[in-house]
Amino acid sequence: MKEKVLEVKNLTISFKTPNGLVRAVRDVSFDLYKGETFAIVGESGSGKSVTNRAIMGILAGNGIIEGGQILYQNQDLTKVSEANFHEVRGKKIGMIFQDPLSSLNPTMKIGKQITEAMLVNGNRMKNRLKDLYHIEYHNYLNMKKAIEIEKENVRNAVINLRFSDTLTRAEKQAKIKELKTNAAKNIGQLKKQLPDLKAKYLEAKKRADKQVKQEKIQIKNDENASLNSLYERIAALKIQLKQTSKTDAFYKKNLDDIRKLKKEVKEVKEQFRRKFKVTRKEAYEKAIQIMKEVNIPEPEKRFHQYPFQLSGGMRQRVVIAIALMANPKILICDEPTTALDVTIQGQILDLIKQIKKERDLSVIFITHDLGVVANMADRIAVMYAGKIVEYGTSEEIFYNPKHPYTWALLSSVPDLETKDKLISIPGTPPDMLFPPKGDAFAERNEYALKIDFEEHPPFFKVSDTHYAATWLLHEYAPKIERPKIITDRIARYKHRSEGE
Amino acid sequence: MRVINIEVKVSNLKKENREEILRVEDLRQYFKVGSGRNKTIIKAVDDISFSINKGEVFSLVGESGCGKTTTGRAIIKLYEATGGEVYFNGVRIIADYKKAKKVHAELMKAFKEAKKGNLSESELEQWQTKINTSLENLRSTRRNRHFERIVSEEGKETLKNIENVDEYKLLVEKYQGLAENIKTIIEESKKEVEYARNELEKINKSDKVLFKEKQRQLRAFEKKLRNAEKELKLNQLRFKMDVKSLKHDIKYKNKLLMRKMQMIFQDPIASLNPRMTVKEIVAEGLRINGVKNERVIEERVNEALKMVKLVPEHASRYPHEFSGGQRQRIGIARALVVNPSFIIADEPISNLDVSIRAQIINLLNDLRQEKGITILFIAHDLSVVKYFTDRLAVMYFGKIVEMGDKEKIFNNPLHPYTKSLLDSIPQPDPYYERKRGKTRRYNPSLEHDYSKELPTLREVEEGHFVFCNQEEFEKYKASLK
Numbered sequence: 001m002k003e004k005v006l007e008v009k010n011l012t013i014s015f016k017t018p019n020g021l022v023r024a025v026r027d028v029s030f031d032l033y034k035g036e037t038f039a040i041v042g043e044s045g046s047g048k049s050v051t052n053r054a055i056m057g058i059l060a061g062n063g064i065i066e067g068g069q070i071l072y073q074n075q076d077l078t079k080v081s082e083a084n085f086h087e088v089r090g091k092k093i094g095m096i097f098q099d100p101l102s103s104l105n106p107t108m109k110i111g112k113q114i115t116e117a118m119l120v121n122g123n124r125m126k127n128r129l130k131d132l133y134h135i136e137y138h139n140y141l142n143m144k145k146a147i148e149i150e151k152e153n154v155r156n157a158v159i160n161l162r163f164s165d166t167l168t169r170a171e172k173q174a175k176i177k178e179l180k181t182n183a184a185k186n187i188g189q190l191k192k193q194l195p196d197l198k199a200k201y202l203e204a205k206k207r208a209d210k211q212v213k214q215e216k217i218q219i220k221n222d223e224n225a226s227l228n229s230l231y232e233r234i235a236a237l238k239i240q241l242k243q244t245s246k247t248d249a250f251y252k253k254n255l256d257d258i259r260k261l262k263k264e265v266k267e268v269k270e271q272f273r274r275k276f277k278v279t280r281k282e283a284y285e286k287a288i289q290i291m292k293e294v295n296i297p298e299p300e301k302r303f304h305q306y307p308f309q310l311s312g313g314m315r316q317r318v319v320i321a322i323a324l325m326a327n328p329k330i331l332i333c334d335e336p337t338t339a340l341d342v343t344i345q346g347q348i349l350d351l352i353k354q355i356k357k358e359r360d361l362s363v364i365f366i367t368h369d370l371g372v373v374a375n376m377a378d379r380i381a382v383m384y385a386g387k388i389v390e391y392g393t394s395e396e397i398f399y400n401p402k403h404p405y406t407w408a409l410l411s412s413v414p415d416l417e418t419k420d421k422l423i424s425i426p427g428t429p430p431d432m433l434f435p436p437k438g439d440a441f442a443e444r445n446e447y448a449l450k451i452d453f454e455e456h457p458p459f460f461k462v463s464d465t466h467y468a469a470t471w472l473l474h475e476y477a478p479k480i481e482r483p484k485i486i487t488d489r490i491a492r493y494k495h496r497s498e499g500e
Numbered sequence: 501m502r503v504i505n506i507e508v509k510v511s512n513l514k515k516e517n518r519e520e521i522l523r524v525e526d527l528r529q530y531f532k533v534g535s536g537r538n539k540t541i542i543k544a545v546d547d548i549s550f551s552i553n554k555g556e557v558f559s560l561v562g563e564s565g566c567g568k569t570t571t572g573r574a575i576i577k578l579y580e581a582t583g584g585e586v587y588f589n590g591v592r593i594i595a596d597y598k599k600a601k602k603v604h605a606e607l608m609k610a611f612k613e614a615k616k617g618n619l620s621e622s623e624l625e626q627w628q629t630k631i632n633t634s635l636e637n638l639r640s641t642r643r644n645r646h647f648e649r650i651v652s653e654e655g656k657e658t659l660k661n662i663e664n665v666d667e668y669k670l671l672v673e674k675y676q677g678l679a680e681n682i683k684t685i686i687e688e689s690k691k692e693v694e695y696a697r698n699e700l701e702k703i704n705k706s707d708k709v710l711f712k713e714k715q716r717q718l719r720a721f722e723k724k725l726r727n728a729e730k731e732l733k734l735n736q737l738r739f740k741m742d743v744k745s746l747k748h749d750i751k752y753k754n755k756l757l758m759r760k761m762q763m764i765f766q767d768p769i770a771s772l773n774p775r776m777t778v779k780e781i782v783a784e785g786l787r788i789n790g791v792k793n794e795r796v797i798e799e800r801v802n803e804a805l806k807m808v809k810l811v812p813e814h815a816s817r818y819p820h821e822f823s824g825g826q827r828q829r830i831g832i833a834r835a836l837v838v839n840p841s842f843i844i845a846d847e848p849i850s851n852l853d854v855s856i857r858a859q860i861i862n863l864l865n866d867l868r869q870e871k872g873i874t875i876l877f878i879a880h881d882l883s884v885v886k887y888f889t890d891r892l893a894v895m896y897f898g899k900i901v902e903m904g905d906k907e908k909i910f911n912n913p914l915h916p917y918t919k920s921l922l923d924s925i926p927q928p929d930p931y932y933e934r935k936r937g938k939t940r941r942y943n944p945s946l947e948h949d950y951s952k953e954l955p956t957l958r959e960v961e962e963g964h965f966v967f968c969n970q971e972e973f974e975k976y977k978a979s980l981k
Contacts, residue, residue, distance in 0.1 A: 043853045312564065341563040341880050346924035346939030368854045371926030374935040394930040413709070413859035414887035415927055420888075421865070424858035429821050452746065493929045 005362045006032040011068035013050055022432045024388040035450040037363040039377035040372055045429050048366045052332045056095050057085040094328035098335040100315035104307040111303035114322050115283035123277030132208035136201040143197055145337045147190050154183040223272040234261050290321045313344035332364045349375055382406050385430055385440035392466030400488050402468035404445045411485045447480050521874050523551040527584035529574045532881045544570040546898035559877040559885045562895035567879045572844045575764050583685040595641035675739040682732045689725040696721050762835035766847040768827035772819040778830055779815035785838045804837040825856030844876045882925045894918045904964035914966045914976045916947045
């Protein structure tokens with residue numbers, strides 16, 4: 001069994017609009033295993049980007065996570081506050097956006113954009129201090145949050161009671177009273193723990209402060225010691241220099257020695273400075289290294305250029321470099337090649353594959369191009385109207401698709417041998433202000449059954465890794481053949497792979 | 501370096517059994533960039549030639565920045581071409597004044613040389629005619645360059661007895677038939693009206709219910725009659741309009757031609773004015789071409805909307821109320837409303853969602869089959885191109901590197917750039933994709949050695965051209981056998 005890196009459980013996201021709630025993601029669950037590429041496919045508006053923005057914690061201001069969990073390292077990302085999210089975002093989960101031109105700042109040089117995050121988060125002593133009292137601080141914050149959640153729950157429960165129809169007024173009041181007293185007890189107990197936790201946190205902070213101060217002094221002392229010996233040697237050489245005449249052979253050698261030592265002094269200073277914070281030089285070195293890794297030619301020259309001076313493919317490489325600077329474990333690629341040409345698309349896909357292999361990354365790949373997915377993905381989920389309708393390994397999705405929407409997606413793109421008329425999906429995606437009852441795809445689906453309009457189909461198991469949400473897989477459903485264009489294509493591919 | 505004789509090249513490109521609709525000769529489009537010391541000239545399109553036959557789909561393929569869109573825009577005169585000539589329906593729509601001037605100067609020089617020796621009278625006459633034709637050519641190119649209306653002398657002649665023109669005859673036939681139909685309807689309804697009146701007079705007025713019913717009947721018949729009469733008048737008007745435009749078409753050459761050529765743009769959002777309703781957007785082309793009657797405009801707009809599978813009710817809405825695919829269809833309707841015979845489709849599907857792409861491709865395919873519209877299809881998605889097109893040209897940095905029939909190029913790609921392009925098409929087949937490995941990259945400095953001889957477009961096999969020099973040419977030819 002492979003190791004799970006990320007787990008999304010029953011995630012539901014809505015957006016507040018003046019017209020009401022737009023249900024963008026409805027009950028989406030998937031796992032991401034270590035070292036695999038998981039692709040999410042669907043047309044625009046299907047909620048694939050929103051899901052991943054929620055994972056990154058960059059939902060738009062009016063977005064609400066109504067339910068579900070995003071578990072990363074036993075931590076629920078939906079409950080992490082904005083103040084603490086920066087420890088995950090970028091550092092653990094990196095993201096590549098669709099349009100490289102709009103995700104780069106046009107007024108900043110590329111080098112600055114790549115090194116920016118590293119320099120801003122570069123105060124090593126501060127980071128160390130935070131790490132030292134991290135646990136106590138979070139215990140304190142979590143308790144605070146728990147109290148607030150408790151309060152919120154009670155408030156909601158009271159409101160629900162008030163508007164319930166089954167109870168009489170007296171009963172309601174009694175129940176509310178009971179609820180409130182219980183809640184007050186609970187909250188009181190929780191609140192009692194607060195000062196204790198706060199004291200612990202303050203104490204830890206004080207201790208950490210002291211320790212860091214000592215460490216700072218230690219480093220300074222070390223630096224002074226190593227510098228002093230160097231200075232002494234320089235002084236000795238200088239005295240020798242004064243005694244020798246300029247024509248002497250030793251004079252030149254001494255001068256060179258002094259220069260070398262001065263260089264050494266600079267290096268030592270740089271080394272010790274790096275213990276306090278990330279220096280510009282360090283960031284530059286790292287940036288150049290990463291730019292080489294993403295195959296940017298002449299990185300030293302590019303470092304001082306602006307985004308508009310680069311081609312689309314190069315810009316996308318820069319975006320990838322920025323994402324890689326913090327060594328993330330998960331990389332989310334949100335349609336990274338849609339704005340690019342075919343040839344450059346191939347190069348970028350190769351690059352992502354190569355990085356994934358080298359760094360053992362787990363990749364979530366969002367796209368609407370099924371050809372791209374065949375190249376990249378180990379597993380694929382097909383999304384429609386905020387729900388996953390089918391998921392499985394890429395072989396299963398391409399050679400044995402079960403959901404009519406997957407059929408429609410596959411048959412709406414011509415491949416190199418297609419000669420028949422393409423099957424276009426009629427109509428438009430449903431308005432998610434009023435999500436349809438039953439299967440959302442039923443209206444546009446020529447194979448829709450009567451039940452599709454009434455009840456949403458559950459996931460039917462096709463194989464251990466392959467599930468599809470369509471009533472067509474139910475044992476009582478009529479047996480329906482896939483569209484001819486797909487069966488033909490699959491037969492052709494099978495023939496080709498056997499022929500080779 | 502421009503070496504080849506144009507006549508030879510173009511005759512090669514042309515298929516004899518099919519009618520040619522567009523011919524591009526040595527088209528060049530340069531842009532001046534920067535100022536002062538940084539001033540440079542970017543050769544977006546550099547010396548390309550091709551021809552398109554009637555009813556076929558010709559594709560220009562290449563990565564962004566290779567000049568394929570610029571070519572399309574230069575042909576439809578959104579840019580003023582730097583050089584080269586474009587013939588549309590046999591008429592020169594873009595003329596190369598500089599070239600004509602050069603040719604004329606050379607001719608004059610030769611004439612001066614010849615004059616030094618003694619010329620006989622017949623020879624002198626020959627020279628004179630040569631110089632006259634060259635001068636005429638020079639004048640016409642200058643006129644052509646400045647968008648002047650060209651009044652064709654032949655057209656003037658034919659206008660005098662327009663009754664003999666085939667198109668006119670067709671029009672007359674069509675409208676006479678319609679008019680007769682309407683006239684029969686009018687006569688029928690006249691009879692009905694008379695009958696109803698008689699009935700009404702016969703009835704006793706005391707029977708109110710019956711009386712009212714009969715009255716209503718009479719009114720309905722009368723209305724029908726009025727409508728039919730109106731229709732007849734309108735029919736005459738339409739006939740007049742069509743004759744007028746026909747006369748205009750016969751008299752002026754290039755205005756008509758540019759109407760027969762239309763463009764579909766890449767971005768369905770940016771190419772539609774958000775402050776105009778769909779009707780205004782679609783009707784704009786008609787209004788520019790001098791159609792003033794509102795009824796005719798409405799009719800034509802509705803017709804165009806139906807052609808792209810939109811409903812006439814959509815005409816009063818604004819572009820933002822539509823989805824991406826519908827917007828692109830509005831763009832197509834705008835092109836179709838003036839009855840073009842040639843459409844330049846500039847990446848019409850690259851900005852659309854997957855599920856909508858198929859709609860637009862099917863629509864363009866239908867239009868081509870039903871109306872026989874010729875399409876210049878500009879794209880970078882090769883699987884769509886393969887599905888849709890008859891012939892294609894692969895462009896790289898302003899040059900055509902390979903051109904020919906679809907089968908020939910996709911089965912036997914010869915130029916390394918074409919190979920790398922074909923190599924990078926993603927296919928919905930995981931096994932194949934995994935086996936394929938890395939995509940091949942095209943690096944011109946590694947692939948070619950042009951130090952000895954510069955490349956030109958050469959015909960390797962029938963209907964298959966490759967940009968190469970002699971050495972490569974022989975290599976390619978050998979590889980085909």
